[in-house]
Amino acid sequence: MKTKYFNDAVIGNDQILASYSKNGELLRLYYPTRDNKQFLDYFETGVKINDSSLIYLHQDINNQYKQKYIEDTNILTTEIKNTYFNLKIVQTDFVPIKNNVLIRRYLFVNENTINLDVKFFVHSKLHTAENNLVGSKLIDKGIVQYAHDFALSIFSNKVERTNHQLNDTGSNIQEGYIHDKDYIGMAPDASVCYDLGTMKPKEKKYIDIMITITENCEKQIEEETNCFKKLDIIKEQALTENYWKRYLKKHNTFKFEEPRNAYEEKIQRMYRRTILYFPLLVNQETGGISAAVEVDEERTRCGRYSYCWTRDAVFITRAMELLGMKKEVEKFYKNFCKKTQSEDGKWEQRFYTDGSLAPCWGYQVDETASVIYGVWEHYKFGKDKKFLKDTLKMCEKANRFLQRYMKDLLLKTNEIHVSYDLWEMHEGINMYSISSIFAAFYSMNLIYNEIYNEYEENRIKQEQIREEKKKIEEFLIQTKEYIVTAFYDNEKKSFVRNLEDRWMDVSIIGAVVPFQIFTPKEKKITNTVERIDLTLRTYTGGYKRFENDNYMNGNPWTITTLWMALYHIEKGEKSKAKEELRYVVNTCEELGLISEQINNETMKPAWVMGLRMGACNVYFSVRKIIWE
Known part of the structure; x- marks a missing residue:
């Protein structure tokens, strides 16, 4: 897969997420969730001007770049000026709020004093573990690339394609020439060309490129592409711009x-x-929150980032609360956390945002402790006792797990009580992890205080709460004593991070x-x-x-x-x-x-x-x- 470590810009809607380089190259495209599935190995665009070779828009020695978001929106513009031919290209990328299609609008301006003959190229390769099972096929004004369970369509709404190549594209596209007699092929990459014709000095021309993802069903592909071709691009951009400006005004x-x-x-x-960035990484269906857009699918430098760590998500929700995103925060706790909690009460290291378990290499006890802490912090913000009751069983299960963990640690049993630290670098007994457990116990105690009178008709439950509070108060004393005695180094006159x-x-x-x-x-x-x-x-x-x-x-x-x-x-x-x-x-x-x-x-x-x-x-x- 092509190396692409830096996502310099991100746009999207509830189901599509796209990331870009600082030069406007489309790096990643996700649908229908923020972390799975990502469809692009690469998506490269370029122009052939007069008799030149292909000039890549995202990478050429004669290109100058200016990139910005349209103010207070998630609409990205990249201005590319080729100083050799004096051709200016303004690329505008956005995803309509109500239509799951990525729109790339290109404005070409001839700033030269001579005519320029301009041809526009798209060269795309799918990212899949089964590239030998990927195919490409011509559609009206574009191409579709497909595997067994999906199809990615690339097409223009108005400009006809003039050439295409579905096989062995890489061998000749750099010369600015593609040609293929076949209408269907088996290669993972394919290319298409649009002839913009001769541009006179100061003349402007537009082309809109659309990308959509559907099931691999010919009828659905045809219906969706035909539907999106009818969109009024200017109107859709204005609607998208207004949506994000209203969103910012509401949440700022x-x-x-x-x-x-x-x-x-x-x-x-x-x-x-x-x-504006917060909603782009939230799974609106489950409440899962991705830590970042992925940077390293092949794990060449790290263990990957595009997952939901419950600890990270808890602290992110605290900011979301201040933004008035109560609905999203409660969905995280009441839906995502409940769905992902293990039978023994803990949360594993990380998950996909749809709630399925992600690849893990160990256990982090602060993932579990953070959820109880986060539930109380969210309650403090809105004082909604129904929320506490809705999450009480979940917190009680987590609390029992943490009590077993601390009991094993304090009594020095043979049970495994080591944990990775929050950096996922050291496995042992860590001060941050134990501190998070203290905070969980403290929060659980406060939750019980707040919820106790809600069970006036249930004397058995109130008795259980009183007994549980006694245990928690003992654990609070013991846990703080452990932190001070185990982690304070009298020689260094400071706390240290772990026992090793x-x-x-x-x-x-x-x-x-x-x-x-x-x-x-x-x-x-x-x-x-x-x-x-x-x-x-x-x-x-x-x-x-x-x-x-x-x-x-x-x-x-x-x-x-x-x-x-x-x-x-x-x-x-x-x-x-x-x-x-x-x-x-x-x-x-x-x-x-x-x-x-x-x-x-x-x-x-x-x-x-x-x-x-x-x-x-x-x-x-x-x-x-x-x-x-």
């Missing part, structure tokens, strides 16, 4: 003052982009933010933060995850840097928090998507654009620094 619950400089303007742009390597790790701060086991000014915590600053803060101002981190060369992470910002806010040190936020803002690309890591040398994104947890922390940091 925090009103900024007018920006005084470029930095404040960028913060506000990132903030708005964060709001005893390194410094930003996740130690989880005991303060968000779990509030300790206050930010306690001596043990301030000592720990001093050591974190000495060992993990880089010379550029960002924070690495932990000592000796070698994943992707041990870069500073946006999550860890903003985590420290949230700690400093809690401590009342807003000036430090502002500097940490400034680091993230200054290293963010112009489109406003947050990356997982920052290259310490270039100060550019180093890995995974559009990480939801990064966006979540930006959202919290901005609100707390500016508002509270």
Whole structure:
């Protein structure tokens, strides 16, 4: 599969999600969920001008690029100017809200003083594990590429195709020439050409390319393509633009003052982009929330990202609550979490957003603890006791699992009680994991307090609650004592991350933010933060995850840097928090998507654009620094 690690821009609707490079290349196309199935190995476009070879729109030495979203929307525009021929191309990509079709509108402008003969090419290869079972076929004004269970149609609404090639396209398309006598073929890639004719100086021409995914049924393909060809593209774009602007207005619950400089303007742009990005990774049917658009299908650098980790999703929902996305948040807890909980009460490491189990390599106990914590945090926001009752059995099962886990740990039984840390790098007994369990017990106790009177007619249930609260209160005392005795290193005068390597790790701060086991000014915590600053803060101002981190060369992470910002806010040190936020803002690309890591040398994104947890922390940091 073609290597494509950076999703610089993302657009979509409830069922289609598409990602792009900074030069406008379509990288990935998902349907009908955010994480499965992805259909494209590559989708390349180009032009042949006069007698030239093929000039790829996304990659040519003579091309200049400008990319932006239409303001406050999920409509992406990429301006491509070929300076050799002085041909300007404006590519506009959007997905209508009510129609499951990706529309790519191309405007060609001849800025030369001579006529230009322009031919437009599309070369597409499907991504499938069974490429030998993929075929291509001509349809009216385009081609369809298909496998056993799906068909991807590429077509124009008005411009006729002039040439095509369904077999061995790669051998000659770079010369700007394709030809095939066959109307059907068995290759995984295929190409189609549209002749735009001769363009006079200053002349403009349009072509609309549509991509749709259906079942591999000839009648359905024909019906859908014919239906979409009738769409008024200008009207559909206007409707899509209006939808996203209304969406932003509805969910932007925090009103900024007018920006005084470029930095404040960028913060506000990132903030708005964060709001517009949230719905693109939510499975509207199940409530599952994807961590990011996938970056590495072949697992050449990582274990993949396009899954739902319940821990990540819990913290993402806290931001969603502030955006007024109550319906989506409750669907996550009442539908997705219930569906994915194991019989013994735990949640596995990660899932597809449809609720099916994703590939895992271990267990993370904080995935389970985070759900109970998240249920209480959501209740605090809306005070809806029906929500607590609806999720009570689920939380009780999880609570019993965590009690067994801690009992085995405290009594040092032979039961397996090791767990991967939240970074999925170390398997053992980790401070963050145990802190999350404390927070789960604390939250469960508060849930019982709140729900107790709802069972006035059920004395047996009230007695069960009283007995369970006694157990929880004992576990709270024992768990906090364990954290202090096991993880505080008297020689280092600080907490350490686990019982094995005893390194410094930003996740130690989880005991303060968000779990509030300790206050930010306690001596043990301030000592720990001093050591974190000495060992993990880089010379550029960002924070690495932990000592000796070698994943992707041990870069500073946006999550860890903003985590420290949230700690400093809690401590009342807003000036430090502002500097940490400034680091993230200054290293963010112009489109406003947050990356997982920052290259310490270039100060550019180093890995995974559009990480939801990064966006979540930006959202919290901005609100707390500016508002509270």
